[in-house]
Amino acid sequence: MATFDMRLQDIHTQLRAGELSAVELVEASLRRIAQTDERIGAFLTLDEERARQSAAALDARLRQPGGEQGLLLGLPVGIKDNISTEGLATTCASRFLQGFTPIYDATVVHKLAAAQAVTIGKLNMDEFAMGGSNENSAYRATRNPWDVTRVPGGSSGGSAAAVAAGQVYFALGSDTGGSIRQPASYCGVVGLKPTYGLVSRYGLVAFASSLDQIGPITKNVEDAAYVLQAIAGYDERDSTSANVDIPDYVSALSGEVKGMRIGVPKEYLGAGIDPAVKEAVMEALRVYESMGAEWEEISLPHTEYAIAAYYVLASSEASSNLARFDGVRYGVRADNPDNLIDLYRKSRSQGFGPEVKRRIMLGTYALSSGYYDAYYLKAQKVRTLIKRDFDEALSRYDVIIGPTAPTPAFRIGEQIGDPLTMYLNDICTIPVSLAGVPAISVPCGLADGLPVGLQIIGKAFDERTVLRAAHAYEQHTEYHNLRPQL
Template sequence: MSLFDLKLQEINSRLAGKELSVTDLVDQSLAKIGDVDSKVRAFLRVDEEGARRTARELDDQLAFGGDRGLLFGLPAGIKDNIVTEGITTTCASRFLENYDPIYDATVIKKLKQAQSVTIGKLNMDEFAMGGSNENSAYHVTTNPWNPEYVPGGSSGGSAASVAAGEVYFSLGSDTGGSIRQPASYCGVVGLKPTYGLVSRFGLVAFASSLDQIGPLTKNVEDAAYVLQAIAGHDPQDSTSANVSIPDYIGALSGDVKGLRIAVPKEYMGQGVDPAVKDSVLSALKVLEGLGAVWEEVSMPHTEYAVATYYLIASSEASSNLARFDGVRYGVRASDPDNLLDLYVKSRSQGFGPEVKRRIMLGTYALSSGYYDAYYLKAQKVRTLIKQDFDNVFQNYDVIIGPTAPTTAFKIGEQVGDPLTMYLNDILTIPVNLAGVPAISVPCGLAEGMPVGLQIIGKALDEATVLRVAHAFEQHTEHHKQRPAL
């Protein structure tokens, strides 16, 4: 049995009793990476020297006793768009292949305060743009359940590393479903917090009004622990919410009696695989058996979410990625004729096709004569989508549906059809547009591949989302299933 199959509290108990050392945990992680990552390819770089040094320091602390951090000794993987001092951060792009940060993102500082161990940086779609991990400039990560299938994206490396047992938990970022969709595809738990709850300082920006960092874990309890460690106000992030942080771990009571669940008919309609729908209905029966009640509702603006998202996200990406010009950041073209040629050649050589596609779409939407027709209208529809959530949450505690309309698809199957790829996020995108929290938890298998259940909550009500997810998990075995690597 892997040490990573133990619950966090069990690991803490063994560490306290000197039955286990942090070095043992790091050895387990590095050994597993050595065994399976040639097939899974979740990592872009492994910081073995740094991980072993941190393990020795924590073991020394363990020997002398004293207080331990909330995530003491737990090996973690970090998505490669979260900056880490001393570890190259590339966003899986050739443009940043030589970028060595001189500071840590706020979430990395918080993980260090919680005394986890950073193992390395995880693969992703370039600049977080994609839903399959096929847009990485370095290699394609595979799904641990079947190497012919994608792990999802853009946090595909983060989900695959946890599913493969290479790390105890990982961090990802979610702009339109990039934590929850790969969590669904890989059969792990993925939490997208309320916008502003977790600092974005040190997260390389894709779409600033949508991006949010969150954890990927094997179970809901671990997600609560990681969120407890990384949530909180950060004066270095102007969008950080200055709110008190509740006890997420204490919220895992298992009690959902009287809970009111809304199931949008738009989330269970055309395009949703029948096997996925059946898994979600079975999950609702479990919650119903625990005393919750559910009803079908309508969220009529859901059908506009994908178009709205890609206009807003691409516009913000166009603005954010303008800094990558070959002068101030990243790779510089070696043979430009003049300054304009330097911009053109650096961006042509540094960016991949999906990034270029979104920059062009966003620049067009923001251009003179089109701003009102596209970007401004998309912002107005975003407000209508948020109002759909507000209206439902007046009468219900959570919204439940599938995380993704299908299970994972085969590598190469949709890479030439970006519109079909974009539609895979139709059930996760509205959450980011509204800024509310959501979690994906395993709820079954369809033809041998994992299915995810999405639980959406009110803004800053992660406690209820985690409580419902934990109650479901406690009465099912789906989260205990592991891929046969």
């Protein structure tokens, strides 16, 4: 844990000086996983042999005069199991893809390799990224390192738990309606959802294509800036990739927010928000005031419709995207079907879990003849109104701040039988995803000994301001330094 608590710059300095090696970093990661993962359940697959080989090759390169030094040199990383990794199983935590091994790397995995990070393995998740607790994994539930009787959040629960437990230096997750930010909040780490289109989705197994976005989960904001620097950028293989200039994110971390204007949505601090969570957010706003920032209460009036619109849209897109899982080309294939339709039905019945089936059925219904206009089209119109709310607010304020999740992590099994209650945990994150703007969750306190996350939302492609606001808060508090006692 001590090594992974070091700043990235300090690790780089020791690597260059020969006081630390990439092999030692990888071995520290593998030891920590061996010590803790039986209790946490963050990893589905380890890639120990290739990780050791990659680390040894990096060390050999470092010893050469003028040896190449990457942005994330030698750092062990965990990859969410819905991101394609060549030669390493990618199952989306589903029985349908059990044992499936891709023949190519996702763009983000290729970029991490170019930055000289070392992939340790694939991280647990809710099946096909559908869930908010990591209890929907077909293999095992991941547990929160702060309290193993509680969920780590989802769907990137394995990614957040692995970082919180000190198993890897950082991790990649994917965020469709809050699946990076909510588990980051529950596990007391930093989770960044970039602007839609900033980071390539090529190689990400699609859930809802107009919402999915890959992003980093790290111990602190500075590390998030470094990882974003490595993975952001245009990709011609992704039709939704934005061809925009990539600024220097790390240089934005000035610690200065004097004169910054902050909007605080009253809808994010109303009914359903745990009083301890609300108090942690209010205390964070007082910290910003002490730094010279100004905040005002604002309204995002269409927030109340966000969850309904999201589950219609996301489920509809999931229904379309998951149609490719038919038992013919890859994945589960039912034995002795009577005909082609029977093959589809039996393969999907055997391969998909309950939550995936629920969302496919909801989405198929919303897209069906006679219901498309009433549900899907109306949800798209609501999405436009929600985006307008953010555009209007962010034309007047530099950032919007509120809680990441309405409560701290809940107990395993507490909500799994009540999907509507489970869906309400994303009330603060879903509107941001519908608007496509960037947001980060940073630790801002404890409630009953469990972490609370502060969500900072910014203008599209203005990650620099979001990171600056988050880093300044982090420099004036100690919550990001708190670690679970495993």
